[in-house]
Amino acid sequence: MAEQAEDQEQDVSNGAATEPVMDAPGGGAPAPAEPEETSENDEATISAGGKSVEIGNFRVFLDLRMPEFDMGHCKAYSADNLRRDEGSAFALVTDPVLPTRHDHMTFLTGMHMAGQIDLIDYETAYWPPFGRKTMVLFYEKPAGGRVLAKQTKKLPIDEHDIATVVVEPLMNAMQAFGEKGLAHRNIRADNLFFADPMHEKVVLGDCASAPPGYDQPAVYETASRMGADPAGRGSGSIADDFYALGMTLAELGIGRQPLKKLNDQEILELKLSKGSFQAIASLEKLPLVLIEPVRGLLCDDPEERWGLAELNAWLDGRRTKPVQSNTEKRAARSQNLAGRDYYTCRSLAQGIAKNWSTALAPLRDSTVEIWLRRGLGDNDRAKALSEAMRQLQWAGADKRSAEDVLVARSILILDPTGPVRFKGFASMVDGLGFMLSYDVQHGRGPQRFADVIVRDIPSFWFSRQEGYSPEVQRQQQLYKNLRYYIQQQSAGYGYERCLYATVRNQHCLSPMVEEEYVVEIADLLPALEKAAETASEESWPVDRHIAAFIATRLEDDVEGQLMAMQNPSDEVEYSRAIISMLAIVQWRHGPDNLQNLSHWVARLMEPAIKVFHSKARRERVETEIPKLAKRGNLVELYNLINDEQERRKDQSEFVEAVAEYSEAESEVFDLESSGPARMELAEKVGQQAAAFASTMIALLTVSALFLMHIF
């Protein structure tokens, strides 16, 4: 037990495990051990080759790195726009094992917005250094370069100019995002670029290449979202962007990242104990002119936090209402857990999450409940905790699981705005999908996510939210679907469906097409066509990932096909369902000619041919299949085995034949088993016939005698 507890603690407190790998091109490898070395090797190879690749309307030069435009974990390369002479572009190569943000890419593509770097286009393309396909974003090169250049220690912007150079354009960008119901979630000082050579305005860098908040240093995240793993920090709202803007202003004012000397855990504890602004102000020297906006923007209460109106007032030189620096209630006495004293609910929640096994005892013996009542005077939370404990008593045989649920619920009672935390898993509810994607693609597997959903922890999170929020309602609806999906075991459901349902830009993770980076359903069949060249004869072209991907991305309802796939032992229905799904995808999205895939499907159509009972029909279908496969049309192949009229005719004729056969069989049985009865009948009939014949002979004799005497 002690060992398990130690392991658990080690697991959850190992910050390295959850740190984003910022400088490693994923290349499909889960969390590379030596990212720097790999990167250098790649670059060396590329430089020696001096190659370029054509991607869409751009030519990207692999040997012309542009580190000044690297954004987060993504690397920038020089690129030429082949369609346009003016302007200059660069390519930002995303990590293929991290999902990109679909809504942001579609919103920003081709749009010019003050305060945001211009996203010209994006393409999925083969990237030689990774040896696989990935997403490449093409940005317009900002004319003034990066705001925080690594070489210089001088403040890039005068503190008095920050309002016009930074705040105004960023407000514009945030407003545009806000109007679309989106949050940038990548606002930080090192993601700012000067839009012009005169350094008069800045633009925000990329926000679409990674999960929201993934590239943000922890200090840029609110105390609520800091507790989550980087991939699970969630989409957030404009309020989170304002918080990040406050931290950006602080960094620009100080000239370096605030609280850089502290590790993430220390920053979080400091923020929880003092409040975000006090945490910065107590350890860093903020310029006087920035104190007011930084205080307002770093307010820990999102309701109190500055928004566009307050920032506009500040820009106009008007005074705004003062905000409370820390709204977190501090207890009169501490609650000790694993040798540490905690004074606030949220810090205790974080402590429980980090000491999962040892936290159970003070929860079970009501120490925490008493602390809430007497130390903090928070009867509501104490009551909720007592209710959670009462539910533990109703737990059935799986006591261990019920105890885990109690700990997870206790954390949510203590910190209802924080992430869902469960045995080392920590993700905001709006970041569950990205967290799952990260876990699956970095070797952790889907188990942690599945545990959270199966134990219904997010439901408790929803129940702890106060007031009405349409966003929370939307998430709740989405969560209901996730729970349904994860409870289903068959292909097309499970964690795979959750993954594609929650992350719109998640590429299909089927081993058959993973390296092809299939994000759009239209790209699935071409990828399968390629996979068909090397596919083994026994394998099916649709696995769990592809089924879930099609079910999520296809506009048509394929629930019928998924139902049929629930039973792989019924080969006929299983193969028909698979062929049907692929045929629908081809019918909807093309391409028209899929010869390899058609031949693959044709090989697997043998069970589907059994749908016909008539040998003649089967032979006809068997001779037709190679001809249609040659044409590469899955729809025709499907129609061949799914001719409803022909099938119905075949079925009714078959039923008739079965009846006829059975009838004949029973008649034969009757004939063969009725020997004694027939003998009995024969005797009876024979005797009657003999009597009749005898009588007739007598009559004939008498008649003949009479006639002879008469004539």
Place this chain on the structure above:
Amino acid sequence: MAKGKSSASKGKGKGGRSAFSGLSVIASAVLLFMVALPTFITLTVGLLPSLVAFIFDRSPGRTMARCVFGLNFSGVAPYILEIWMQPAQTVSGATQAVFQPLALSIMYGAAGLGWLLYLAMPPIVANVLNLSAQRRVSELRKKQRGLIKTWGDSLIKEVDRSGN
């Protein structure tokens, strides 16, 4: 109850009919004895095997007795006709004609043939019925083979499944 009553009345009716026919035979015999004694003697002696058969055959319908009687009567009929053709029918004439060995052989031989017919007919009918059944079985088997040829093994499987 009603059914029992009706079957009792049926039995009674049948017994009544049989008693009536028995009585009518006796009445006819008595009448014949009184009116035409030579004919009576010829019939009594000639139809002796039929009489015995009627006495011993207790099977429903008395098919054996009917068989024997039919051919036995065919054998007796010429002698009756011969008596009737004589100008004066006398008992001695009738007795003389009846008790001749040839006449007895014909009359009793014909009764024997009737009995043989009774014995031979059932096996013949049984053979006919068996042959017809065999032909029907082979026809049905041929039809089944045709169905299997058209529908394959799935037909057998389906039949087995529906049978189970």
